[in-house]
Amino acid sequence: xxxxxLAVAAAQGLTPGASNTTLTAVPGVxxxxxxLTDRPTGCTVVIVEDGATAGVDVRGSAPATAETDLLNPxxxxxxxxxxxxxxxxxxxxxxxxxxxxxxxxxNIGFKAFGNLNVPIVPAASLIDLNVGGSPKIRPxxxxxxxxxxxxxxxxxxEGNVGAGAGATVGKIAGFARAMxxxxxxxxxxxPDGLIVAAIVAVNAAGDIIDPxxxxxxxxTRTADGKALAxxxxxxxxxxxxxxxxxxxxxxxxxxxxxTLTKTQAAKVAAMAQxxxxxxxxxSHTMGDGxxxxxxxxxxxxxxxxxxxxGALAADVMSQAIVRAVRQAxxxxxxPAARDLNK
Amino acid sequence: MKPFGAFVAVMSLVAAALSAQSGASTxxxxxLTAVEGLxxxxxxLSERPTGCTVIVVDGDxxxxxxxxxxxPGTRETDLLDPLNMVDxxxxxxxxxxxxxxxxxxxxxxxWLEEHGIGWPAGPSRVPIVPAAILFDLGVGGNPRIRPTADCxxxxxxxxxxxxxxEGSVGAGAGATVGKIGGAGRSTKAGIGTASIRLASGLVVAALVAVNAVGDIIDPxxxxxxxxVRNPDGTFAxxxxxxxxxxxxQPPRAGExxxxxxxxxxxTLTKALAARMALMADxxxxxxxxxSHTNGDGxxxxxxxxxxWDGxxxxxxxGALAAEAMADAxxxxxxxxxxxxxxPAARDLRK
Numbered sequence: 001x002x003x004x005x006l007a008v009a010a011a012q013g014l015t016p017g018a019s020n021t022t023l024t025a026v027p028g029v030x031x032x033x034x035x036l037t038d039r040p041t042g043c044t045v046v047i048v049e050d051g052a053t054a055g056v057d058v059r060g061s062a063p064a065t066a067e068t069d070l071l072n073p074x075x076x077x078x079x080x081x082x083x084x085x086x087x088x089x090x091x092x093x094x095x096x097x098x099x100x101x102x103x104x105x106x107n108i109g110f111k112a113f114g115n116l117n118v119p120i121v122p123a124a125s126l127i128d129l130n131v132g133g134s135p136k137i138r139p140x141x142x143x144x145x146x147x148x149x150x151x152x153x154x155x156x157x158e159g160n161v162g163a164g165a166g167a168t169v170g171k172i173a174g175f176a177r178a179m180x181x182x183x184x185x186x187x188x189x190x191p192d193g194l195i196v197a198a199i200v201a202v203n204a205a206g207d208i209i210d211p212x213x214x215x216x217x218x219x220t221r222t223a224d225g226k227a228l229a230x231x232x233x234x235x236x237x238x239x240x241x242x243x244x245x246x247x248x249x250x251x252x253x254x255x256x257x258x259t260l261t262k263t264q265a266a267k268v269a270a271m272a273q274x275x276x277x278x279x280x281x282x283s284h285t286m287g288d289g290x291x292x293x294x295x296x297x298x299x300x301x302x303x304x305x306x307x308x309x310g311a312l313a314a315d316v317m318s319q320a321i322v323r324a325v326r327q328a329x330x331x332x333x334x335p336a337a338r339d340l341n342k
Numbered sequence: 343m344k345p346f347g348a349f350v351a352v353m354s355l356v357a358a359a360l361s362a363q364s365g366a367s368t369x370x371x372x373x374l375t376a377v378e379g380l381x382x383x384x385x386x387l388s389e390r391p392t393g394c395t396v397i398v399v400d401g402d403x404x405x406x407x408x409x410x411x412x413x414p415g416t417r418e419t420d421l422l423d424p425l426n427m428v429d430x431x432x433x434x435x436x437x438x439x440x441x442x443x444x445x446x447x448x449x450x451x452x453w454l455e456e457h458g459i460g461w462p463a464g465p466s467r468v469p470i471v472p473a474a475i476l477f478d479l480g481v482g483g484n485p486r487i488r489p490t491a492d493c494x495x496x497x498x499x500x501x502x503x504x505x506x507x508e509g510s511v512g513a514g515a516g517a518t519v520g521k522i523g524g525a526g527r528s529t530k531a532g533i534g535t536a537s538i539r540l541a542s543g544l545v546v547a548a549l550v551a552v553n554a555v556g557d558i559i560d561p562x563x564x565x566x567x568x569x570v571r572n573p574d575g576t577f578a579x580x581x582x583x584x585x586x587x588x589x590x591q592p593p594r595a596g597e598x599x600x601x602x603x604x605x606x607x608x609t610l611t612k613a614l615a616a617r618m619a620l621m622a623d624x625x626x627x628x629x630x631x632x633s634h635t636n637g638d639g640x641x642x643x644x645x646x647x648x649x650w651d652g653x654x655x656x657x658x659x660g661a662l663a664a665e666a667m668a669d670a671x672x673x674x675x676x677x678x679x680x681x682x683x684x685p686a687a688r689d690l691r692k
Contacts, residue, residue: 061426066417066444069409069641076413076636089468090451093417097445097491104442112596116479118440130464141448141491246463286427291420 022156023199025187026255028052028297031199032151033162033183034143039133040331041087043095044162044183044201045147046253049108051079052295053259055266056122059273060249060290064090067122071293073263077120081108082148083293084123085163085201085251088138092125098144099123124291126203126249128166130175132331156185156199158327163251167203168334169325170219171247172231172240172282179218180336181208184324188316193257193300196312198272200252202324204280205243205287207231208337210322211278218325218337228340231281243287250276250283252292252320254313258304260296269294271310275317292317372505373535373670374549377605379403379647382549383501384512384533385493390483391681392438394446395512395533395551396497397603398454403645405431406615407472408623411599411640415441415475419641424613428470432459433498434643435473436513436551436601439488447473449494474641476553476599478516482682506535506549508677510686513601517553518684519675520569521598522580522632524591529568529577530686531558534674536666543607544654548622548666550602552674554630555593555637556580560672561628568675568687575690581631593637600626600633602670603643604663610646614656619644621660625667642667 024031028050035042056071070077084099086092103109103119110118129135147162158164164183171178181204187197202208207219207230220229234240254272272292276283284290294313330336374382379400386393407422417435421428435450437443451469454460460467479485497512510517514532521528531554537547552558557569557580566577583590604622619642626633626640634640644663678686 058420058423062428063420063426064418065420067415067441068420069414069416069639072409072414074412089463089466090418090470091455091468094445094448094451094491097442097448100442100445110596112440112477112479113594116440116485116596118442118479118596120441127463127468129466129468135464135466141445244464246461246466246468289420 020155021187022185023197023255024153024156026195026197026257026297027299029255030151030153031156032147033157034147035161035165036137039137040131041128041139041166042162043086043139043143043147045099045144045151046083047148047151048081048295048297051081052297053078053262053265054080055262055269055294057269057273058291059284060288061286063289063291064093064125065291066093066096071122073266077110078262080120080122082121083253084121084144086125086139087128087163087166088125089127089129090125091138093123094141095139095144096121096123098141099148102145102148122293124251126163126201126251127246128203129246131166131168158184158323160329163201164324167201169202169204170207171205173220173234174241177221178334180328180330180334182324182328184320184327186316186319186323188312195257196309196316198252198254198317198320200250200317200320200324202250202321203248204250205248205285206280206282208321208325209279209281211318217322243285248287249289252317254317255295256309257297257299258309259298259301260304264306265294265296267306268310268313272313272317274314279318279321373537374506374547374605375503376537376539377545377547377607377647378649380605381501381503382506383497384507385497386511386515387487390487391481391516392478392489393512393515394435394437394489394493394497396450396494396501397434398498398501399432399645402430402432403647404429404610404612404615406619406644408619409641410623410634411638412636414639414641415444416641417444417447418472422472424616428461429612430461430470431472431645432469433471434603435471435494437475437489438478438513438516440475440477440479442488443475444473445491446489446494447471449491450498453495453498472643474601476513476517476551476601477596478553480597481516481518508533508535508673510679510681513551517551519552519554520557521555522583522590523570523578527571528684529571530678530680530684531568531674532678534670534677536669536673538662538666542652543650544652545607546659546662546666548602548604548670550600550670550674552600552671553598554600555598555635556630556632558671558675559629559631561668567672593635598637599639601641603645604667605645606659607647607650608654608659609648615644615646617656618660618663622663622667624664629668629671
């Protein structure tokens, strides 16, 4: 059980000296955002040019996804070249087309019978159509292309950017009492060189809870809008509106430098959902399309115990979720966590 | 004994229904569009044999999916999981062009939105458009020519409730079968469709774009309809080749995939629609050999419009769906025309 101790120690923070505490701490992983100016929405692309073994876990009940069947471990293709996350509901899946174009222009992809290039780009979208302007403004293929063009291995920019630009949280008493969500990222590095990192666009129906304290960071506000109401209390007192499609969904990616099989990558994605469970309440509702992709770059060949990596993935995902709302900034109608703390 | 008795009773019901189908019922000539409320449109690219086929649902339909091939390219299939919330589908897109071809769905979504069709989500309507692609990049020209959003838009625009055009059109334009004998021995296939109408008013229909690794077999005769060719223009029979121990071409990603849908006018829950899709996969098993390989992304969607006010057991509907699908697969072989130097079955019979 040595890895438990390591995981707990690692969860307290990065190894001293590490400067990048985001997804791009995993070598070979690049992240790019593109944020639309006409309405708060956008897309975020995670690129692995050399390919990464991948898995997915869809556990929310209102998903919008593409190429997730391909990630079933019984299916043939083993590696992906990018993950495309976007706002814009099912319309936003179009941003994936732009990522495909970007990768194809660079001949990055699965080589079908040796010479035909087919980029493998699973995608998921969250639903932000009713936030801050015309719902007709949505990420398109152009968004995905521009996000890919801007991708780099620099520390990930967090807050109201990319797929998190129009994200909100705390909607179980209606939109008037919701708060701003956003995009967060976190990374853990253990002394033996294992890196596990997460990126997440948090647009949950539920509240965001810091598992380290049990306290709500952002969520449904009280009727006067000035304090947090606590979804856990509202659920038991009857002041609860069922989550609706068209409002929610939390999308994430966990990545590691370990070597995993496709089946193990699926397991890591599944365990990372525990990070949602701990940091979002309620989570995985009928109105959330909660989805997590897992990427394993295989750049280290050491101990790849899947339970250890999965546990770290859940931890780092929780951290990324908390960061998503702490780094968010308020927009009209949706104050951010930092605004309430004033 | 009780469960077994119930099983026998259900199977007797199916047998009675199937015999009724071959006797009193007739087959509508219009294939998938025999299911009222469904419209089918193809768009075929002129630069290379590829394209897309869009099935537009007037009103909407409960949807399901069965994804059993090993190299799929799909969109919005997670949404069809019966655990998940949205239980209505506005259109299904089938496309050539490999993973690139999923973009065709973008155009269909646009067309539906322009017509105010979609799942109500706050201020918007979000068109629900599951999609699947097949791999035809290696057929007849530049692999960079692929169906785009424009294809999905135009196919939706021309969708009609009239008889469905079959053969080398739409998503089946670049489809081929019989690839276990390696390059140069395949046969052209395409789009096929079939429908079954019972005296009760129940309609079950199928549409498919057949681009299988395997041969197309007519389950009624056991004979190869289209598949691996011999130099003399006869069929080698993939089943014989597999048993012979001959050095065969393992199925490769980038060449294959059979995609289709089955539809009924019955009312089904989302879970039963998934069961219908699953049973329809038996139609692939019967009419394609080998089927569901690691190099096929075989996928079947199901739609239940609920426009018929009668009731029918899911076992009957699923069994008929497998029948209609097998019929449609055979027609995909018999109705195709040769393209890009790849002959169709009808060319070989001359």
